[in-house]
Structures are given as C-alpha cells and as structure tokens.
Amino acid sequence: MTEYEYELIGNNYDDTVNVPQDDDIWYRCSNCGRTIPSVPDDNIGCDCGNLFIDKDCWRLVVVDMRKLDVLRNRR
Numbered sequence: 747m748t749e750y751e752y753e754l755i756g757n758n759y760d761d762t763v764n765v766p767q768d769d770d771i772w773y774r775c776s777n778c779g780r781t782i783p784s785v786p787d788d789n790i791g792c793d794c795g796n797l798f799i800d801k802d803c804w805r806l807v808v809v810d811m812r813k814l815d816v817l818r819n820r821r
C-alpha cells in the first residue's frame with residue numbers, strides 16, 4: 747500500500763474539543779467520503795453537511811461524531 751496517502755489517527759471522538767487540529771491533519775466524513783483540511787483557508791464543509799469548519803471562529807461542527815475520521819497527511 748505505497749500509495750496510501752493518509753494515516754488514520756483517530757475516530758469515535760465524543761466531543762469536537764478533543765479532535766486534533768494541525769496543518770497536516772485532515773477530517774474525513776465517513777458518510778459522504780469527503781476529506782477536508784482541519785486548517786482550511788476558508789469556511790469548508792463536507793458534501794453531506796455532517797462536517798463543517800467555521801474559519802472565522804475556528805470552530806469545527808460535526809453532526810454525527812461517529813462519522814468523523816481524523817487523518818494525518820503523509821508527505
């Protein structure tokens with residue numbers, strides 16, 4: 747699996763305050779499969795609306811925490 751780009755570092759968080767955030771950390775919605783950066787340039791959300799990041803107040807909103815995977819980008 748040399749093409750594997752992301753490493754799963756956590757899921758099943760019970761609260762968004764426990765979810766890590768960094769330049770190399772991405773969030774994946776396991777409902778729609780969309781991956782979004784944890785430190786976006788602008789407000790961003792996944793396609794189904796389960797994940798949303800409000801950049802202005804650096805707030806992560808997750809509707810269903812069970813459908814959040816936290817990934818680290820291997821570069």
Ligand SMILES: [Zn+2]
Nearest residue numbers: 775778792794
């Ligand atoms: Zn989604």
